[in-house]
Amino acid sequence: MKLDAKAMRYMSTEDFRVLTAIEIGSRNHDIVPATLISQLSHLRSGGINKFITDLIKRKLIASESTSKYVGYKLVYAGYDYLALKTLSKRGSVASVGNQIGVGKESDIFVIAGDNEEQAVLKLHRLGRLSFRNVKNKRDYFRPDQSPSWMYMSRLSAMKEFAFMQVLHQHGFPVPKPIDQNRHCIVMELLDAHPLRQIEKIGEPGKLYSELMDLIVRLAKHGLIHGDFNEFNILVRDDGSPILIDFPQMVSTSHANAEFYFNRDVDCIRTFFKRRYGYESVLYPKFALDANKEFDLDVQVAASGFTKKDQSQLESFLESEQADGLAHNNDDDDNEEEELPSDEEIVYADDYDKDEAGSRDSKDADTEDDEDQDDDEDNIEYDRLGNTIRRKRT
Numbered sequence: 065m066k067l068d069a070k071a072m073r074y075m076s077t078e079d080f081r082v083l084t085a086i087e088i089g090s091r092n093h094d095i096v097p098a099t100l101i102s103q104l105s106h107l108r109s110g111g112i113n114k115f116i117t118d119l120i121k122r123k124l125i126a127s128e129s130t131s132k133y134v135g136y137k138l139v140y141a142g143y144d145y146l147a148l149k150t151l152s153k154r155g156s157v158a159s160v161g162n163q164i165g166v167g168k169e170s171d172i173f174v175i176a177g178d179n180e181e182q183a184v185l186k187l188h189r190l191g192r193l194s195f196r197n198v199k200n201k202r203d204y205f206r207p208d209q210s211p212s213w214m215y216m217s218r219l220s221a222m223k224e225f226a227f228m229q230v231l232h233q234h235g236f237p238v239p240k241p242i243d244q245n246r247h248c249i250v251m252e253l254l255d256a257h258p259l260r261q262i263e264k265i266g267e268p269g270k271l272y273s274e275l276m277d278l279i280v281r282l283a284k285h286g287l288i289h290g291d292f293n294e295f296n297i298l299v300r301d302d303g304s305p306i307l308i309d310f311p312q313m314v315s316t317s318h319a320n321a322e323f324y325f326n327r328d329v330d331c332i333r334t335f336f337k338r339r340y341g342y343e344s345v346l347y348p349k350f351a352l353d354a355n356k357e358f359d360l361d362v363q364v365a366a367s368g369f370t371k372k373d374q375s376q377l378e379s380f381l382e383s384e385q386a387d388g389l390a391h392n393n394d395d396d397d398n399e400e401e402e403l404p405s406d407e408e409i410v411y412a413d414d415y416d417k418d419e420a421g422s423r424d425s426k427d428a429d430t431e432d433d434e435d436q437d438d439d440e441d442n443i444e445y446d447r448l449g450n451t452i453r454r455k456r457t
Contacts, residue, residue, distance in 0.1 A: 067144055067173060067187070069160040071122060072152075080149055081105040082115045083142050086125060090212075095128045095135025140189060143214050147187075147246040156243035156250045157185065169220070169311075174253065177242075184239070188217040188224075188247040188311070217247035220311040225249050226364050227287075227310040234285065234360065237278070237306050256298035256306050259335075267303070268342040274305055275332050276348055283325060283354035286316050286361040292328035294335045315361035322350040 085104035089096035098116065102109040116136060119125045124142035128135055138146075151157040155178035164184075165172035175185040191213030225244035228251065232238050240252035265271055279292060289296070290312040298306040314324055329347050336342045348354075 067141075067160060067163070067171065069148060072145060072148065075122075075145070078105070078107060078115055079119060080146070081107065082112065082119060083124065083138070083146055086136055086138050086142070087146060090137060093135065095130065095137050097133050097135050101136065138214065140214070143217075143246060144187060144248075147248040150245045151243055151248060151250060154243060154245075155179075156183075160185065175250065177250075182253045183242055184251050184253050186221075186224075186249045186251065188220045188249075189213075190216045190220055214247065221247045221249050223313070224310045227313050230360050230364050231287075231307075231310075234358075236282070237304065238310075239306065239308060254298060254300070254306055256300045258295060259297040259299050259305075260294040262299060263339075265303070265340060268336060268340040269344070271299070271303060271305065272332065272336050272342060272344060276329070276346075278305065278307065279325070279328050279332075280348045280353045283316055283348075283350070284356060285358040286356045287364075288314050288316060288318070288321055288324045288354075289328055290314055290324045293331040294339075316354055316356050317361065321354075325350040325354055 082101060082105050085101045086096050088104050089100050093100070098112055099109060101116070102112045105112070107115070116125070116127075119142065120127060120136075122141075124139065124145060125136050126139050128137060148157055148160075157175050158178050158180075159176045161174040161176070161182075163171060163173050169188060169190055171187045171189060173185045173187075174182055176182050221244055225241055228238055228241040228249075232240055239254055242250040242252065244250070275292075275297065279289070282289060289307065289310070291309060292307075296307065296309040298308060300306065314321060316325075318324070325348075333343070333347055
């Protein structure tokens with residue numbers, strides 16, 4: 065998803081008050097009526113329509129109608145702006161640069177803060193695989209509402225930031241966390257490359273041992289990464305590894321802890337055998353090597369990310385995985401284009417230009433389709449599950 069931060073300079077204080085009012089109103093309303101927006105923003109109802117119209121033109125909110133009233137809801141672009149506005153006030157984000165990564169669940173940009181030092185901005189965007197079934201799927205904690213992808217993305221960002229803080233404080237090789245707001249995280253920009261991009265390593269056995277030791281060290285501190293693979297490991301020029309991506313991290317007391325631990329180990333063993341032709345008979349085992357000596361999992365829960373938040377996020381991620389499997393089966397049956405898996409993350413270094421042009425043309429086609437009139441009476445959704453418009457007869 066594109067992030068055009070330049071438009072923020074042309075937005076007024078009233079525009080952000082309206083965006084904030086819609087965000088607050090969305091807690092109790094699937095779509096927020098203009099009267100409630102006026103009350104929450106403390107703007108006159110007579111002039112509120114101008115701000116709403118401008119925000120719709122900028123594609124920061126979307127309108128939708130029911131049998132009772134016309135209402136409005138945030139889309140991810142509007143949520144981005146609210147987060148960036150807060151981070152800008154704190155001095156964490158002063159400018160947004162190039163996009164350096166895109167995946168199923170996040171977009172990653174290079175940014176600079178007030179101190180002019182470069183950093184990384186990660187925007188969590190959960191729900192991308194569920195857009196096909198968005199009208200049938202319901203949020204598990206609000207049965208009467210449509211899925212709240214933004215709320216889940218916020219929980220995911222909160223969790224990752226909490227884990228990153230605790231791990232960094234205890235000397236684990238992770239990026240330094242800088243700030244977090246809503247679904248956005250600001251972290252240190254490291255001079256390292258993803259392991260999957262490295263074709264040759266001088267001493268694969270040394271790196272293999274360091275990664276296995278890191279898995280065991282995490283377990284002894286009460287944590288399991290849950291997605292420990294070549295896509296979430298960065299390697300510095302000196303060969304030392306850096307661990308990233310923590311939304312799926314679980315405690316060693318989790319019911320499926322042994323499964324996640326063994327899966328992390330198997331991912332590294334399989335990758336090193338396939339890529340570097342290296343295989344070792346030595347590898348950690350959960351029953352022998354995962355004896356907890358420290359309670360970092362407890363410290364994470366005490367940092368603000370509660371057990372309730374963890375339970376909600378785990379339930380959502382499990383449902384997403386089930387949806388992903390169902391979608392893959394549907395694609396096989398219907399011979400449709402497959403959606404990207406968790407591992408298919410595109411980085412700036414190996415981003416295919418032809419693919420980029422293809423995506424841009426698809427975006428242009430989508431925008432053209434939105435401008436056309438149609439007589440069908442249904443609600444359209446984009447890839448992220450956001451409402452584009454409601455067509456009327």
